[in-house]
Amino acid sequence: MSLITEHNDRHQSPGVSQGVWFDDALSVYVTQDLSVISAILRSPDWVVAYREPVDRILGDTMLGAQTRYDTTRFAFENLPLANEGDRHSQLRRAFALRLAAHREELEVSLPGVLAPMVDQALSKPSADLVGEIVLPLVRHILQVYGAPEHVDETVSVSQVLDPLISLGRRQRIEKSLTNMRADLAAAGDGLTEAEIAQGLSFQILGGDSLAGSLSASLFAVLDAHPGWRLCDIDWPEHIAGTGVPYIARRCTRAMRVNAYDFEEGAFIRLYLRQFAGLARKANAETVFGIGRHVCPGKNISLRIWAIMADVLARRAESVRVRSYRWRSSDYVFDHLDELVLDVHG
Numbered sequence: 001m002s003l004i005t006e007h008n009d010r011h012q013s014p015g016v017s018q019g020v021w022f023d024d025a026l027s028v029y030v031t032q033d034l035s036v037i038s039a040i041l042r043s044p045d046w047v048v049a050y051r052e053p054v055d056r057i058l059g060d061t062m063l064g065a066q067t068r069y070d071t072t073r074f075a076f077e078n079l080p081l082a083n084e085g086d087r088h089s090q091l092r093r094a095f096a097l098r099l100a101a102h103r104e105e106l107e108v109s110l111p112g113v114l115a116p117m118v119d120q121a122l123s124k125p126s127a128d129l130v131g132e133i134v135l136p137l138v139r140h141i142l143q144v145y146g147a148p149e150h151v152d153e154t155v156s157v158s159q160v161l162d163p164l165i166s167l168g169r170r171q172r173i174e175k176s177l178t179n180m181r182a183d184l185a186a187a188g189d190g191l192t193e194a195e196i197a198q199g200l201s202f203q204i205l206g207g208d209s210l211a212g213s214l215s216a217s218l219f220a221v222l223d224a225h226p227g228w229r230l231c232d233i234d235w236p237e238h239i240a241g242t243g244v245p246y247i248a249r250r251c252t253r254a255m256r257v258n259a260y261d262f263e264e265g266a267f268i269r270l271y272l273r274q275f276a277g278l279a280r281k282a283n284a285e286t287v288f289g290i291g292r293h294v295c296p297g298k299n300i301s302l303r304i305w306a307i308m309a310d311v312l313a314r315r316a317e318s319v320r321v322r323s324y325r326w327r328s329s330d331y332v333f334d335h336l337d338e339l340v341l342d343v344h345g
Contacts, residue, residue: 020260029262032271034286039257040249040270041290048293049250049267051082053163071177072160075204078197080296095296098145098198103300106144110307113140122317122343129339130215138211141304146195147203148180158208162332208333210301212243215336217305219324220277222341226320235309238302242287245273245334273334317345
């Protein structure tokens with residue numbers, strides 16, 4: 001089975017729980033073996049693998065003749081996830097400082113922002129939790145952290161990380177990022193280039209990953225409790241789903257990891273999706289990664305989930321998942337476009 005061709009199975013974990021195998025269609029190694037994942041993520045010889053394939057694409061002379069991709073390049077130069085070494089440390093530290101600076105403001109504001117959304121959604125016989133709660137909530141969170149105020153909702157800039165997207169979509173992402181960059185520069189707050197870059201980073205790294213994780217978690221919980229009153233559900237402490245099913249790494253030298261040999265330049269997808277779930281308490285935090293690139297938003301993401309679960313746990317409505325739809329043509333994120341509930345109450 002190829003992870004690229006089996007569209008209906010993309011939102012399930014690969015069927016092999018141990019070991020490493022090679023996906024011919026993608027030309028990458030794949031694993032969801034915790035011992036292999038841990039060894040690779042802790043090794044300095046395996047580096048992040050999001051920027052290099054995209055740099056190759058952007059360096060293509062045919063593409064370069066049509067679009068300069070200046071803002072895409074600017075974004076990659078300033079994404080912690082796309083850098084290593086001293087540059088990664090510098091960007092990550094600045095990212096963490098901004099997260100910490102606004103955490104109290106966010107925690108205080110979230111219940112008051114979330115409660116009216118839940119009131120409105122659950123007042124009707126049916127509710128789309130993604131469109132009515134998750135996406136507006138994530139927009140509020142990103143703006144607290146300095147992301148652009150005006151965003152084209154039809155374009156997912158987070159997919160800039162995907163080397164498989166079409167030329168047309170990459171051009172639309174470049175245009176959207178350019179507009180966001182201009183929006184931040186014109187905001188009137190005298191933002192520096194570093195602060196503008198941070199705003200873009202929060203939009204790219206926080207948008208789909210957070211919305212995907214919240215919607216996937218809601219789906220996992222509610223689908224496991226059909227017809228239950230929300231206040232009767234034992235809401236999990238950890239997220240029950242993730243918007244980031246895997247992370248990618250590249251080997252900088254030929255080496256052996258556990259019993260597996262890798263050539264220099266080998267790419268691997270490390271699947272973390274299986275560590276999220278209602279029954280996954282051991283290793284649950286592994287879903288946020290391990291080592292120097294562990295998700296910098298891990299703690300605030302868990303806090304956001306806890307606040308959302310607390311607000312929903314106070315509701316007496318009975319709900320049942322009527323329908324759901326995953327976003328199509330997305331090979332980086334697990335993102336629900338829709339999660340429709342029947343509401344009784």
